[in-house]
Amino acid sequence: MRVLCVAEKPSISKSITQILSGGRYTTYNTQSQYVKNYEFDYLQTNSAFTVTCVSGHLTEHDFTDAHRKWHSCNPADLFDAPVESRVAKDKKAIETNLMSLARRVDVLMIWTDCDREGEHIGMEIATVCRNANRNIVVKRARFSAIIAQQIHRAAQHPVELDRAQADAVEARILLDLKIGAAFTRMQTLSLQTRFHVFSEKLVSYGPCQFPTLGFVVQRYNQVKNFVPESFWYIHLTHARATPDGPQETTFNWRRGHLFDWASAIAIYSYVLDSPLARVTKVTNKETKKWKPLPLTTVELQKAGSRLLKMAPKKVLDIAEKLYQQGFLSYPRTETDQFDNQFDFMSLIHKQTVNPAWGNFAQSLEQGGFHTPRKGKHDDKAHPPIHPTAHAGGLTGDEKKVYEYITRRFLACCSKDAEGWQTTVEVVCGREFFNAGGLVVLAKNYLEVYPYDKWSDHPLPEFKEGETFQPATCELKEGETTKPHLLTEADLVTLMDKNGIGTDATIAQHIQNIIDREYVIERMEGSTKYLIPSTLGVALVEGYDRIGLDKSVSKPQLRREVSPSGS
Numbered sequence: 001m002r003v004l005c006v007a008e009k010p011s012i013s014k015s016i017t018q019i020l021s022g023g024r025y026t027t028y029n030t031q032s033q034y035v036k037n038y039e040f041d042y043l044q045t046n047s048a049f050t051v052t053c054v055s056g057h058l059t060e061h062d063f064t065d066a067h068r069k070w071h072s073c074n075p076a077d078l079f080d081a082p083v084e085s086r087v088a089k090d091k092k093a094i095e096t097n098l099m100s101l102a103r104r105v106d107v108l109m110i111w112t113d114c115d116r117e118g119e120h121i122g123m124e125i126a127t128v129c130r131n132a133n134r135n136i137v138v139k140r141a142r143f144s145a146i147i148a149q150q151i152h153r154a155a156q157h158p159v160e161l162d163r164a165q166a167d168a169v170e171a172r173i174l175l176d177l178k179i180g181a182a183f184t185r186m187q188t189l190s191l192q193t194r195f196h197v198f199s200e201k202l203v204s205y206g207p208c209q210f211p212t213l214g215f216v217v218q219r220y221n222q223v224k225n226f227v228p229e230s231f232w233y234i235h236l237t238h239a240r241a242t243p244d245g246p247q248e249t250t251f252n253w254r255r256g257h258l259f260d261w262a263s264a265i266a267i268y269s270y271v272l273d274s275p276l277a278r279v280t281k282v283t284n285k286e287t288k289k290w291k292p293l294p295l296t297t298v299e300l301q302k303a304g305s306r307l308l309k310m311a312p313k314k315v316l317d318i319a320e321k322l323y324q325q326g327f328l329s330y331p332r333t334e335t336d337q338f339d340n341q342f343d344f345m346s347l348i349h350k351q352t353v354n355p356a357w358g359n360f361a362q363s364l365e366q367g368g369f370h371t372p373r374k375g376k377h378d379d380k381a382h383p384p385i386h387p388t389a390h391a392g393g394l395t396g397d398e399k400k401v402y403e404y405i406t407r408r409f410l411a412c413c414s415k416d417a418e419g420w421q422t423t424v425e426v427v428c429g430r431e432f433f434n435a436g437g438l439v440v441l442a443k444n445y446l447e448v449y450p451y452d453k454w455s456d457h458p459l460p461e462f463k464e465g466e467t468f469q470p471a472t473c474e475l476k477e478g479e480t481t482k483p484h485l486l487t488e489a490d491l492v493t494l495m496d497k498n499g500i501g502t503d504a505t506i507a508q509h510i511q512n513i514i515d516r517e518y519v520i521e522r523m524e525g526s527t528k529y530l531i532p533s534t535l536g537v538a539l540v541e542g543y544d545r546i547g548l549d550k551s552v553s554k555p556q557l558r559r560e561v562s563p564s565g566s
Contacts, residue, residue, distance in 0.1 A: 002105040003042070005051040005141070005155075006098065006125050008112040010034050011324035012146065013053035016111060019151045020049060031093035037101065044156055050101055051111075058095065058124040060088040061177055075186040079178055087128070098125065099132035109158055110140045114381055115332055115504065119162045120169035126161065144382040145329040147389070179207050183552075187539070203539070204516055207558050210540075211500045212491070212509045213518050214553030217532045217540040219486045226482035232264035232475055233257035234271060236426075236433050239471040240460040247460050248471065251277075251426060251433035257478065268475040271429035276467040280425050280432070287421040287438070289454045291445040293336045293375045294384030295408050297503035298496045300331065303408075305488040307451050308400050309526070312488055312507035318401045319385070327391040327402060332504040333382035336375025342383065344369065344413055350390045356403075357410060360448040364413055372412035404451070411449035418442040419454070424462045428470065435459060485522075485529035498555035 007013035014036070017025050021040035028037040030052070038051040067073050067081040087095045102108065108129050112118035126138045139158035143150040183205035191198040236251040258264040293299075297316070304315030319331035338344070348369070351361040386409045391402050422437040437459030446452060486494075491510055495501055501509045513519045518536035522529050532540070540553040550557040 001045070001047045001107060003045075003047045003049050003107045003109055004101050004105040004129070004136075005049060005109045005111050006129075007051070007053040008118060008121055009055065009324060010036065010053050012111065013038065013051050015146045015324070015326055016151055017051045019146075019148050020051075020155055025051075030097045032097065035094055035097060037097070042155065044152065047107075050105065052097060052101060054094050054098075054112075054121065054125060055091070057121055058087050058091050058128065059085050061085050061173055063177075063181070070185055070189070075182045075189070078182040078185070081178070083174055083177060095128055098128045102129035102132040102136055105133070105136065107137045107139060109155070110138070110161060111143075111154075113330065113332070114142050114144060115330075116165045116169055116502075117504070119165040122161050123163070123166040144333075145388045146323065146326040176207055180205055203535075206509070206512065208501050208505070208509045209512050209516075209518075210543075210552050211498070211555045211558050212495060213513050213532065213536055214540055214551070214555075215491055215494045216486055216513070216519050216530050217537055217553065219483065219490075220532050220537070222483050223485055228479040228482065229259060230261075231257040231259045231478050231480065232261055232268075233478060234264075234268055234431065234433075235472060235474045235476045236277070236428065236470050237472045238277070238468055240468075242460050249424075249435050249459060251424075251435045254432040254434060264475060267431060271431050271473060274429035275469060277426045277428040277433070277470055278467045279462050279464055280427050281423075282425075282462055282464050283423040285421055287419045289417040289419070289446070289452070291373065291411050291414060291416050292408055292449065292452070293373050294338055294412050295386070295405060296334055296336050296375075296377065296384060297332050298334075298492060298506065299336075300385060300405070301492050301503075301507055302489040303404060303451070304401065305492065305528075308397075308404060309528075310397060310400075311511065312492055313511045314397070315401060316504070316507050318398050319405070322391070322398065322402055325391075327387060327389050327394075328405060329384075329386050329388055330382045331385050333385060334377050334379040334503055335382060335384050336377050338372055338374075338383055344372075347386065347388065348410070348413060351387065351406060351410065353390055354392065354406075357407060357448050360410060360414075364410065368415070369413050370415045407449050407451075411445040414445035414448065415442070417444050417446050417454055422459050424459060428473070485531060487527060487529055491530060500555050500558055 005013075005016065007016060017038040017040070020042055021038070025038045025040035028039070030037060032055075034055065035053055040049055041047070042049045061083050062068060063078065063081050064084055067078060073081070108126060110122035110125060112121045112125070122140060129136055129138075138161060140161045141154035141158050143154040184203070187205060188198070188201075188203045191203055192201075233256065234253045236253070237248055238251070239246050239248045241247075258267075300319060301312035301315055304310045305312055308315065316331065319328060322328040323331050345365065348361050348364050352358045352365065354361070385405055387402070387406045394402050418441045420439045420441055424435045424437075426433050437457055438454075439458050440454060440456050443454075446454060488510060492506055495506050495509070496503070500506070513536070514521060517533055518539065520531050520533050522531050543552050
């Protein structure tokens with residue numbers, strides 16, 4: 001049997017070839033500079049394999065000649081205008097290669113990424129190959145990591161392409177093209193006729209881009225319009241001698257704070273009438289700091305922005321590269337729980353040679369392993385992101401991303417941190433106050449995961465019924481604090497929560513509004529905030545003032561059109 005295997009990228013086709021052939025294969029050049037054809041016999045299925053690849057989507061969608069030019073029609077006419085699909089000009093050499101190979105094989109096996117976009121690319125490949133060989137049998141290889149076990153299993157147990165997933169992508173492409181083109185032409189042409197500054201500027205619109213911009217503008221307006229409000233609280237402290245010297249304990253008022261000054265001063269006077277505070281309750285109990293959940297794409301983007309100080313898109317690009325090199329599992333996943341049959345120990349063992357966390361990996365092998373926590377999400381396609389091989393030669397940002405993912409995986413396989421928590425409750429003038437202390441007994445996962453903080457802050461010894469004279473008892477004034485501008489991590493969270501984009505496209509939508517100068521990045525200290533430009537604010541407020549039933553800058557409309565994002 002002759003089988004043609006087509007991967008989504010050159011690096012994947014080569015990795016698949018090296019695994020399935022055992023390193024014994026013949027390489028042929030093609031008309032495309034980056035695409036190679038590899039041939040070998042796959043003994044496990046007694047088949048002659050040819051492995052090649054595409055480079056992402058083969059086809060492009062556009063309006064027909066009657067509607068393609070900007071001044072050819074009213075922008076509103078684009079909603080009903082016909083759309084044609086064709087192989088992109090820069091992909092013609094790849095199309096020629098696929099058709100030539102398809103004519104001499106029996107089976108086409110699709111090896112694109114196992115997500116919705118990959119199914120659509122698989123359908124594009126199948127269409128091209130069927131144009132050359134209408135009798136070709138189309139199969140789909142399912143895998144989530146470039147490791148030998150999964151690649152061999154996928155080659156030996158192929159499945160069918162999921163047409164429903166591919167059709168969903170096709171529908172989204174058509175909707176985004178028509179909506180994006182109609183609104184982009186409308187607002188660009190309208191602004192160009194009114195303002196000279198826009199004479200050479202494209203003012204683009206995107207169904208996900210505008211709700212993303214809307215989040216930034218909404219937070220900016222909240223900050224700009226914030227009016228602080230005063231409140232009052234009672235500040236109670238006690239100084240006590242300990243073997244390590246005097247230690248001051250701060251007790252927090254159970255009421256928190258009051259916004260009414262008259263009420264606060266009345267209660268404070270009652271407290272002052274009582275010169276002593278009495279301990280009413282001392283509670284000691286074991287406590288834990290939970291280890292992190294298995295890693296999803298959204299959480300990787302948030303962590304990359306917050307902890308590694310990288311743009312979400314850059315983090316995803318690096319993770320994709322590490323996946324193609326065989327160091328990581330597929331980095332686009334919504335799953336935060338490992339399958340019950342997942343082979344943790346073989347992956348942990350690969351990390352034992354690392355000088356930074358190798359000893360911790362060995363401790364997991366020697367009895368320290370505990371099953372990772374299970375989140376609430378399972379996309380049924382890919383496991384959580386995890387290392388698949390040890391990568392000792394990485395540098396720079398690639399090293400940072402790989403280290404974070406690996407440390408998080410090892411932390412997931414460890415125990416929760418354990419501590420001893422003390423809570424002391426006191427009463428003074430009929431008002432109750434609390435203080436809390438912590439002693440860390442076992443760091444466990446924290447030994448390998450420095451991104452979480454949990455440290456000792458013990459309390460001196462208190463006994464129920466004892467009394468003491470507070471060191472300070474003051475009525476203090478405070479103010480509500482304004483919200484901060486959005487960070488990229490904040491924006492990723494809002495987009496994920498509101499269904500704007502998918503785990504794989506959120507980063508690109510954020511990058512788009514930055515590239516189009518609707519949003520500006522501003523550093524304050526070590527934190528990068530997102531601020532809408534004058535144009536960004538004007539676009540959002542302009543559409544909002546139209547009074548549409550559902551604002552294009554709010555997430556509801558996009559969520560209804562595409563419930564799973566895009």
